[in-house]
Amino acid sequence: MSWFTRALTRYKYHVIAAAAGSSLHLFNHTCCHQDSILKYDEFSLEQTTMLVKKVLKTPPNPFIRFTAHCKEKKDLHQFEFIADAAEQALPAVVSIDVKQRQNYVFEVQGSGSGFIVDKRGYIITNEHVITGCKGVTVVLGDGRKIPGTVVAVDSLTDLALVKVETDLDLPEIRMGDDSKLRPGQWVVAIGNSLHFPNTVTAGIVSNTARSISDNDMLRHQAPKVGTSKYVQTDAAINPGSSGGPLVNLAGEVIAVNTIGVLGNASGMAFSIPVSEVKRFLKEFSEGQQHSSSISKVTYSLGLRIITLTPGMANFLHQQGKLDPSLSSGVFVFDSAKNSPAYHANLDKGDVIIAIDNHEVHTKDDLSRAVQQSGGNPVRVTFFRPDRGFLFTNITPEKS
Template identity: 30%
Template sequence: MKKILTLVLVSALGGILTLGAYKLLLEPEQKPIIASNHNTSTYLPTNHVKSIYNVEEKANFVAAAESTVNAVVHVKNVSVGSSQMSIQDLFFGRNPNPQYRLGTGSGVIVDPSGYIITNNHVIKNSKELSVTLNNNKTYEAEIIGADPETDIAVLKIETDEDLPVVNFGDSDQAQIGEWVLAVGNPFNLTSTVTAGIISAKSRDLTGSRSQSFIQTDAAVNPGNSGGALVNTNGELIGINTAISSQTGSYVGYSFAVPSNIARKIFMDILEYGNIQNGVLGVSILNKNSEEAKELGVNEIEGVYVSEVTRKSGAEKAGLKKGDIIKKLDHIEISKFEDLKGYLKTKRPKDVVNVKVLRDEEFLTIPVTISNIDIFSAEFMDMEFKDLSTDVKDKHNIPHGVRISKSNNKWLKNNLGITEGYIITKINDKKIESIQDISKLKEKYGDDYLENLKSLAFINRYGEKKEVIFK
């Protein structure tokens, strides 16, 4: 055993002596390589890549939070609904007792005199409305106006002092990947801040292509609705509105109305008392439709104009069917939601520079935004729109107007007439356009049922029918 250990030690000692002799006598001298400031390499020193690696500049959450939390409020809504009628109520002829429901949300002070922006669904059907500031002072609130389509509402509280505000930012300039803070009042707490990035823009949650949300991964929970989405400068770039969840709580994505849309709704309500909706005057081809596949425009970048509305600003400016809209002013247009979102920030008579691709040539055409009233008319608790020439030719319809919206329960329950039906005659008079509908509204007003003698229509299956009222 001793002989074996002695042999191992001798072998190890011999290896060390051999390696040392090589390093000392045979290996060439190696000088250390030192990075030089004059090196032509494309790698940059880390202190020059400020936008990525400088932590202090990257996300100053403290400053943004401090400038926001005191301008985000708690909104409490007491609404009244009817309880279900019991057998006893039915037997004794009693009306069911009203049920009081408490709803909560958030709001953002945007004017020091006490104007607050929140979501329409936060204050809907309110009987009593109160606002609690971050310093726990509570005030009664008045609804100044609301827009259900964009889910934006404006409140007012009366105070003797100027209130802290969140200044509007430009949501069009917000970029995917940019840091943002969601500030709200979830779970009836004082203002709470969460952080994330912008995940996407121009999101539509309904599939109706009527929305244009900013999507973020900042945690938003029940009670955050109506709160502020701000950038790292503390500027308001969105009003938190919805979450994507199967549980009702935050699981990864939240959605905000862009601040440019919210600001436009706010100014419309204050200046005009209602929403000033404008339209470009074009119909856009759905990329997933059979017609899009036939035309080979499914893969285009931009939106394809399938129809130009008569008497619209688009027609007067010279937009044509087949044009591909690539840009509105400075906004790149890749899908319909981009176009819809930007137009929601515009009013009638505003001018928008429309960049189109036509016959492999780019053109920039100034278009004056038209009032939506020239495209629709309301009568009999329904909204009507003109039929496009393509629809008339395709389905061999000589005249008529389409029902785009209907709140007329009587016609729906008794005749099945609802959205999508085409009205061709009223009281034996041909309906050529919505101008005819407007004339009937002027003639009959709200007393249309007393004067309705006949109604001819085409249902969703293309069947032509006529009803005579005695």
């Protein structure tokens, strides 16, 4: 008897050592030691002999050996939770082909993903999927194609709503609750990955509320970085997956696949929480798209900016380039030539602290205030080294 078998016996497990290789099959039945004799409560010699014969006939692959002991196929079904989750969500997942008119000819420029949130034909996707498009075609999971129309866009969170007109009985996805997410939780991503429809990948939640708007690497790689907190996952999100659902094991969407990090940072992707989708849909249904951040137009001042961090603030204080009373704001790196900010003489080194009557502490604050202006002039208050606190009126431009 090997040391391993003796050790397991000592810890009160019934051990049957198979002759096939060194594999061991453990059966969790109590055995007791009395007068130096092992007495087995439930296993007769006949039952034990039958089990050993079964083991010897089983192939050496441990997974095959494991499945061979399952009495019925339903015993394995409990391990197919990824497939079960995908099966629940797949009928409501669509591909989105976008077209742009060039030289008076329609040319397909790209594709993305989306999912049906209302059987009347409303589909959620990313704004960057449909930006600049002149035509949208929604491709259902069975390959049927339906023309679509962009009916609303939220540029701050990179969400868009597409509407299709059809008499088909469209399936709609079930909404989950991202507030209940935990790091380490299993999730499934579905989308039109690299033009392969209905691609399913799986992973775990790495972080439930990741802010990435100030990450230089993501800002260069991502087509658009919104303002929301993202769900970080290691499920594969490739080009074309944007706009597809990230679902939990109940098949409920808990986020919108948005950014897959390329290059050396494999196993890292970001999705917009479903709470943002619910807010977006609520504002649209209440007809607030003209008085909130939801619109078909994005506005910009034409600035290159970064959120002022405490470390940056301390450095600028030491250099005498920031008022001691300031510890937050938005630092201006540059302004695009002929942009509204350029004509308003905003310059490198300025620190923006307010838009109209709204304090600005982060890039997100500034973007939100500019978008909510609806293109109307805004009063920008900022600090300039050697000049102090200043303000100027700027009219945002469409971007």
